[in-house]
Amino acid sequence: MDRLLAAALVGTARRSDAPPRTGTPADRLIGALDLSLERTTLLAAGAAAICAQAGRLPDPAPARPAAAPDETLAGAGAGATALLGDLFAAHVDVLPEALTLLARSGRRLPPSLLVAALGAADPALRAALRPVLGARGRWLAAHNPAWRWACDVDPSIGSDPSRAEVIWQEGSPQQRIALIAHVRGSHPAQARTWLAATLRREKADLRHDLLKCMAVNLSPDDEPFLESVLDDRAERVRVLAARLLARLPSSALADRTRERANCIISFDRDGRRGALGRIARAIHGGHNGGELSIAPPHDVDGRWLRDGIAAAPQGTPEVEWPAWWMRQVLGLVPPSHWSARFECDPETLIAAAGHTEWERSLIDAWSEAALLHREPAWAGTLWDWWLDEARRTTQRHEALQQRMLVSLLLLIPPPQAERRVAPILMAEQSLGRSGGLPEPIRRAMIAALPAPWSAGCSDLVLDSLHRFVTSRPRGQALQTAIWPQQLQIVAAAIAPSCLTDELALWQTPDYAAELPDREGGRDWHAQRWAEALARFVETLRLRRRIQQELAG
């Protein structure tokens, strides 16, 4: 073939040596035809190609990768497989619920759904997927770098220290972080010893990520190590160490920070006396909840910086530095410290903060501190403040407001959280454009409310929604009512126990069919509503199917 190819490439006009041969019996046949050199060349090439195709040898077998380990979980079963296939194809929003039930019954995903599962990007969905991937899923994930999230450290290493040690010494950064997080859960001291021995030698980003694992099982035993990390070269590592130490009430850093904070805030329970106080009370409508005095630090020294008080970001005007430092210090002190020190409740202190020029800084810092120290008592009151703020102000602080409202909500015990968010959910409450919450914030909060909601809350919301839909005013009202996306969140969060009854209610073939026809079927909002309602009902039905197929 090579000689044939060479001749054909340059052209027989230029290279016409010996008649082409294939070395097969075809040569004799072709020769007998007595054709031109070109035709002979082509026929020989054709014969050679067919011979080569017929004589195609397989490639040598390569080394095979190790096969997937045996499964420890049961298979999903035919019904669940079909249902999950539907969900992966068209209803990812209710997938986490189904996966949780699947995991609870000790089952795993079928292989046919693993590729779709590993392609998931949403963190919540990934968390729900991890327990149901099975040995096959974790094995598969190891073959594709994009699926690394699914190959956790093998849980069995906890009982095999030598293997863990090898990963710690030789593994990739992700593997090492996952390993430390895992070991920290079961053997906190071991993880600390490893970190203490090698942390200095790592790069700053990795130091930070490794140190984050210390948050698990934090104890006073960790103080000496964390105190030594306060001398770290990188500011973000120091800040992280300080935040960890601040969570240890008996630590020296907690003491130092409390002292600094005590110098900043003082409180007079009886409020300002004298004429000025009376004027203030008159202006603020009889306010007599006491008075906060704030003295922000005007300079900080190296010891402050060592204790995780970050320097103000570049470009911050010098006049704003004291407020910045103050927020850093107060953000480390548990808010309950103030309730105890001034012997009053969070409401009083937060109200008093409103009468100082430092209100925003104080609330910012207290909110950060409530999040750091996970204090539900303060979280509720602070959340109320942020809600008022979000209703009041323009969009300038929307991102911060949303972050605070969502993360504080997660600290509040679910029944109280539901009591706070339910009114926002009610359609009637959200009609007016003024005084309403910005749309993204409202949606974020509804989504943040831990699902499934309680039966009570679910009923309340469904009732209200049903009332609104059945008695809705024509035209205008539809524009500002709950938006379709929110309806989807509601559908995914309704308590499983409410699904049966609600289905009967929503099945009534009314709104979905009748809405689009109103005013010639051209009402865009009505159209949106009808679609959203149809999707809402569909999701409720699907969730009912999930409960029937996967629960128990």
Added chain:
Amino acid sequence: MTLDAEQVLALAPDTASAAAGRKLAALDTWQVLGRNDVAIWGECRGSALYQTRADLRDLSSRCSCPSRKLPCKHVLGLLLLAAGSPDVVPLGEPPAWVSEWLAKRAGAARAREARLAPSASDADAPQAAKRAGRRLSLVREGIDALDLWLADLVRHGLAGLELQPASFWEKQAARLVDAQAPGLAARIRRLAGIPGASPDWPERLLAALGRLALLNEAFRRLDSLDPALQADVRGLIGWTLKEEEVLAHGDHVRDTWLVIGQWIEEEDRGRAQRTWLLGRRSGRGALILQFSFAGAPFPPSAVPGTALDATLAFWPSANPQRALIQQRHSAPIPITAALYGPSSTQRAPALAGRTSPPYSAVPTAGAGTDAPASVSACRDADPAEDAWYCATPIVAFLARVAGALARQPWLDRFPCLLSGVVPVASDGGSWLVCDASAALPLVSGDHWSLLAHSGGRPIDLAAEWDGQFLRPLGLVSDGSYHRLWEAR
């Protein structure tokens, strides 16, 4: 009704229809729901009341909705409903709008069979012979011109062809269309894609040109060829057979056909759907090749992952491969265990509840009482050579490819059922499957589903081999068939 949801969804003409069908697969959207052995029906309440019915034997369907998709979402919903929970569709007597439709279909089938009878009157015969003679001389002239053109290419060398515009090839293809040799024209169009496409393009181009030259030479000596090979050569040049002619002249084989895979190839002027079947007793492979233009849906053929008792009529050929379904004898049933026959990893008979040898040396063609008189006896063949289609190791499969090429040298696609192969992804992103001693490369792209199903263990894989790469089409695991090829 025994199709599963995956198989029903495989019928959907597009994803939108599949999604809409899923929504309609709820009991409360249907009334007058029923089924019997041959059909399923129901009335669906949409923006109006639609009457939906499907013939379970070949999955053809009809719906009174205005949708032009085939099957429409109502049909898909109805079939999905039955697939999800077979018991919700009660057995019953079909209403008039169903039985009338079935009767009409039966009538059309009878009419088609009647057409088979030689109907051309004697008066037409001279006319037809004259037309055929005219075409033959046109084709001969076209092939002479093509040979001159080919010789020119070789005389001046292939090296310069990389720079030729598409029109260079298209012009020659158009000449062959004028010469009424569309098969050759299509070959020329395929040549256009070779130069510059890969490092070894000169070799591939020369091989393709050589095959083309051989075809021309074979046509010149048509009379000296075996009649079956004559049919192949005429078909490759561009003489097409009407369905009636295939039914009249081709082998008829009744068998339990396993539908091992299906895929749709985008071609420059439309789409080609290839459905591969293999006969459980005859050991034959069959290709149902359908074309669609301008996005039209494909007519119903066979659902991958099912087995159907049917009589196929094969296009006459030295190595019969392309076929059409002449008659279905029962509704398809899903393949549940191993795809087919014994293999290195398997074990049980392929179909639950049926036991028969993996293949038999005695084909059953013509055995059916309903077979037309014109059925020719199935060629006696050595089963070891001819029964390609029982799952095999890679080496044995390639030996069968060689055997088929010896009979029909222009074959370019081969169905295969490889036994006990393991998919392997190389670091470079290319994939292959291997058994204990050999490996074959897979078509480019990711094959994660295949890897997920195998878990690194040997599986039986249904695939199509094009001489260079394997295209995985399906496999059976966890007791059901899984399609591996999906439309974009």
